[in-house]
Amino acid sequence: MNLNVLVYVAPPLVIETNNIDKNGNTTKKYSGLLYDIWTIVKERLVEKKMIQGYKETFVNNDNNKMTLIKAHDLVSNGPYDIGIGYFSVVKSRINTQFTRPIYLNKYAIAYLPNESEIETISKGLFRGFIKPVTIGIIIAFLIFIIFKFIPKHLLSKEWNKTGSWELITALIFKSTFKYRKNPSLSNAVILVLELLFGVYFIGEMTTTLRDVKSDLYNNKINKESIINKLILTPKGYTNSNHWIKYGAIIEENKTDNILDTYEKNTNKYFGLFDDLEILKQFKIKNNNLVISTANFGFDEIAWIIKDTNQLHDVLYNINNEIIILQHDHTIMNLCKTYFLSLIHISEPTRRTP
16 A cells, blocks of 8 residues: 655754755755654555555645644545654544654743843842942942041041041941941941941842842743743644643634744733744744743654554554664654754653653
8 A cells, every 4th residue: 555644844843955956956855853753664664565655745834824733634534644743642633543652742831031131130230239339339428428527536546547438448348447446436337337238238149149040040931820821822733722721821823923923922922832842943043032941741742644444554563663763762863863952752661851
């Protein structure tokens, strides 16, 4: 038999590349994690005479306006025998058969922070250092001016020799040794102010460092923060309903470019959801994008195959080939090649992060 194959293009899982030869002719070349795995599997199926050949049709959401739901329907009720793409194993697709899970996709949401890292650090520098130092300078000048109107015999000898700069450094840098030598009202005032300013300065620095660290390294997406928040989801993606059980509100994207929609409406949406590796591709386009690190579970990614008796043996052999590719770490090595960081791989005896 000949397989009629539908391939869903979505980098880095299935990548379409245009090659132009010296005559100006354009040919398309395909690669990517799922397509490379499929290439190995289909060649082995032909070699073992499970199939005589195959015909591949490539679709995507950009040009063909093809969602994963439509692609699934073309396999379950249409002319295609198998669908190669990042199909989630969900209840709504029970009218097709699934291959063994090829990899485990981590549920994640991406968002744009309210400010860049440079802005966060700049605000922290102002709040934790520049602001306290400025306040210290102003207070020192005010004290210096006030003490100039107090009779000199009421002030200590150290004070009469003190200039405005010495007073500033005494308060800010705690160089108050000479004021501790002789007890006097003016010296006591300086020492108390130095103590109060030190407590204030250290408190501001500590609080600011904590807040800056939190803003830079902590993710605003967690199981509590997404409750009743609006999440933008891809058009025609069944697995978007996963977020409803966590209390989020989902809205399906109405255009073909979900990243563009989100970037133009960051005040409306708490974040956007897509396949983790798709989100990583989005981050390449916009480096300010932050991908959630909270554990929302994992999604089994597999291929779909029409549920007919004629294809049962084909499915059995495809699963055997996937097991072999998992066992000899071929799939893991391909993940390292295409993914920005290694995700969880489904293997026969373990799941390797």
